[in-house]
Amino acid sequence: MxxxxxxxxxxxxxxxxxxxxxxxxxxxxxxxxxxxxxxxxxxxxxxxxxxxxxxxxxxxxxxxxxxxxxTAQLQYEIDVPLYKLAKKIGEKKATSAYEASLQSIADIKVLVDDTGIKADFEYIPTLLLASNRIGLRRLKTEFEIRKKHNLPISFFTSEKLKQDYHIDGHGALWNNTSAQIDCxxxxxxxxxxxxxxxxxxxxxxxxxxxxxxxxxxxxxxxxxxxxxxxxxxxxxxxxxxxxxxxxxxMKLISTYALVSQPLSPDQLWTDRCLIWETRQPYLYLRTTSDNRIMMGGEDIPFKNDRLRDAQMERKTKILERKFHRLFKDIPMVTDFTWCGTFSSTDDxxxxxxxxxxxxxxxxxxxxxxxxxxxxxxxxxxxxxxxxxxxxxxxxxxxxxxxxx
Ligand SMILES: Cc1cc2nc3c(=O)[nH]c(=O)nc-3n(C[C@H](O)[C@H](O)[C@H](O)COP(=O)(O)OP(=O)(O)OC[C@H]3O[C@@H](n4cnc5c(N)ncnc54)[C@H](O)[C@@H]3O)c2cc1C
Structure with missing residues (x-):
């Protein structure tokens, strides 16, 4: 394949x-x-x-x-939210999995520093947006369990989102422990x-x-x-x-990504944070060291590479549309597009x-x-x-x- x-x-x-x-x-x-x-x-x-x-x-x-x-975002968030993982495998184990994930970001940073290799490693916050009221309810539940276990997390109201990030939304979770690299x-x-x-x-x-x-x-x-x-x-x-x-x-999944033409740094959003949304199929965003916007998502079950590739143009258009709905004033123009396969597990x-x-x-x-x-x-x-x-x-x- x-x-x-x-x-x-x-x-x-x-x-x-x-x-x-x-x-x-x-x-x-x-x-x-x-x-x-x-x-x-x-x-x-x-x-x-x-x-x-x-x-x-x-x-x-x-x-x-x-x-x-x-797209090489490093986040301690696992595909299955902590409150759901806790129901599957128990709260103690689920928390340990999140803690291990958090620690591994710090360990990658140590590795980059110790070896001195060029990796374009950059610590950058994560903003997880509630796409609707159901998403907001889930984020609140997630916030409570992460707080309970002393995992780094803050809750942003829709007012704060608007004021600090110029995003119209229902609310969001935020933490400043994530990073991005050139993989x-x-x-x-x-x-x-x-x-x-x-x-x-x-x-x-x-x-x-x-x-x-x-x-x-x-x-x-x-x-x-x-x-x-x-x-x-x-x-x-x-x-x-x-x-x-x-x-x-594992279940194989087709996923789609694009990167924009470079913008000037002041055209990008606050903190240049990693952004995810709760909606499925989701949209996620990051920026690159040369001031491009990289985004991806629109995942669908993988059948074969021919069918995956045939969707690339359509999926690119959806990603672009979702981006412009989120940031009406950022003049994002697509430069390169690609798609790939990754896999998920039940837990x-x-x-x-x-x-x-x-x-x-x-x-x-x-x-x-x-x-x-x-x-x-x-x-x-x-x-x-x-x-x-x-x-x-x-x-x-x-x-x-x-x-x-
Ligand atoms: C579009 C996209 C976005 C992603 N975004 C993120 C993200 O933001 N953050 C994140 O953490 N992860 C992300 N992922 C997932 C991440 O990229 C993968 O988890 C990671 O790259 C997997 O690395 P790997 O070395 O295990 O696999 P690979 O990079 O695929 O390496 C496996 C290697 O094994 C080789 N191989 C296979 N079979 C054989 C064989 N029989 N003999 C010899 N060689 C063999 C292959 O040629 C391949 O080079 C994303 C994936 C995709 C596709």
């Missing part, structure tokens, strides 16, 4: 990562990471820093999957950093077509018949992980950890905040390999769906 179509902005803005080496001979390593998107890059980062030898192999160009199409830049720069510093072996256009379990590890086979022997296997193949999984754990949580086989780890950051989940996956897998206990495994592991 094509994970995206059209012109993803990071692909246009950044030059193509120049590393195109393919695997040319059999290899032996400690850890094989399948997938060089933001998840594979973060796993490689954690392992390299812990002194664990690893190899990254990708069937496409490096970070050329969903990572290049991502492709972060991923490729991180991989380049560890190639240089830790001699990370990185292979593009190298598809892992199968693997066998050995007594002391695994032997993976590429499309050219070459082999990589490893003690641990990390599957960071994003939304194409189903070939490695015996059961269906909005990722799948991270071992499944059915020891030393084979999945790093599947599914959902709208895939990137924060990728950070959690990287830390959790490193801890598992080092034999350290990590309580997040019970929250995000496969066992939570046992019997389903």
């Amino acid at each position: 094509n994970l995206h179509s059209g012109s993803p902005f990071w692909r246009v803005k950044n030059s193509l990562f120049e590393h195109t080496d393919q695997l040319e001979k059999d290899l032996i390593t400690e850890v094989l990471i399948i997938g060089s998107g933001i998840t594979g890059a973060l796993v490689a980062h954690e392992l390299c820093n812990a002194g664990i030898e690893c190899v990254v192999a990708d069937k496409r160009a490096i970070s050329g999957g969903s990572t290049v199409a991502s 492709y830049k972060t991923s490729t720069n991180l991989l380049a950093y560890h190639r240089k510093r830790h001699h990370l072996k990185l292979y593009a256009y190298t598809e892992i077509i199968s693997y066998e379990k050995l007594e002391d590890g695994f032997i993976a086979k590429t499309q050219k018949g070459l082999t990589i022997r490893c003690k641990y296997l990390v599957i960071a193949t994003g939304f194409e992980a189903s070939r490695f999984l015996p059961k269906k754990i 909005g949580l990722p799948y991270i950890g071992e499944f059915n086989e020891k030393n084979r780890f999945f790093a599947l950051g599914y959902g709208g905040n895939g990137i924060t989940f990728s950070m959690i996956a990287a830390q959790l897998i490193k801890n598992k390999i080092l034999g350290k206990k990590d309580n997040r495994e019970t929250l995000f592991g496969f066992d939570r769906t046992k019997g389903s």
Whole structure:
């Protein structure tokens, strides 16, 4: 499947990562990471820093999957609101999942600072708008439970929204803990950093077509018949992980995005905050370092890439219309459009950890905040390999769906 179509902005803005080496001979390593998107890059980062030898192999160009199409907002909000997640898995676990998500934004910032890589990381607030009265009621319930658990959150009345943001609305939730990055830049720069510093072996256009379990590890086979022997296997193949999984754990979704021509900074909204709305299908907004507006949403169930792509023009028009309804005075003109596929899970949580086989780890950051989940996956897998206990495994592991 094509994970995206059209012109993803990071692909246009950044030059193509120049590393195109393919695997040319059999290899032996400690850890094989399948997938060089933001998840594979973060796993490689954690392992390299812990002194664990690893190899990254990708069937496409490096970070050329969903990572290049991502609008890359980092928020502690999970797809399923806390009050709903609490009903599904209990209040304590649900709060822990939100806290882990919050922590991972701070951890990404530390990573960017420690490595010095260019990532266009920027802390920026989030404004979650109530689209109607039902949305407002839900936001109030969400506000109460987040307040109860000391999660960062404020409630804005419609008057405050109008006064501070010039938005006509019913009310909103606000917090200043979120961030935005350039996902492709972060991923490729991180991989380049560890190639240089830790001699990370990185292979593009190298598809892992199968693997066998050995007594002391695994032997993976590429499309050219070459082999990589490893003690641990990390599957960071994003939304194409189903070939490695015996059961269906995700629903695929088609999503649409666009970026505007650059504006002058004073034409953008207050704080340049990330904006989401409660309505389904939703609209979300962010800005870029060169003063463009990036927006997305209009999600629909994914059937195949041809049907997804056929909707691109129509969905772009809807996104534009929704934007102009929200900000009547901002002269937004579309420059690039694209669409992609991502996936969601029933509880909005990722799948991270071992499944059915020891030393084979999945790093599947599914959902709208895939990137924060990728950070959690990287830390959790490193801890598992080092034999350290990590309580997040019970929250995000496969066992939570046992019997389903
Ligand atoms: C339009 C859009 C907007 C989004 N916005 C956000 C957002 O605002 N915030 C957020 O957190 N998330 C967002 N997401 C989700 C986020 O982009 C993903 O969670 C993230 O990019 C997934 O990274 P990944 O490394 O797991 O997957 P990918 O980037 O897809 O990387 C997986 C890699 O595995 C490779 N691969 C697959 N199978 C094999 C194989 N057999 N052998 C070798 N290689 C293989 C693929 O080629 C691919 O490069 C968005 C997604 C889309 C499409």
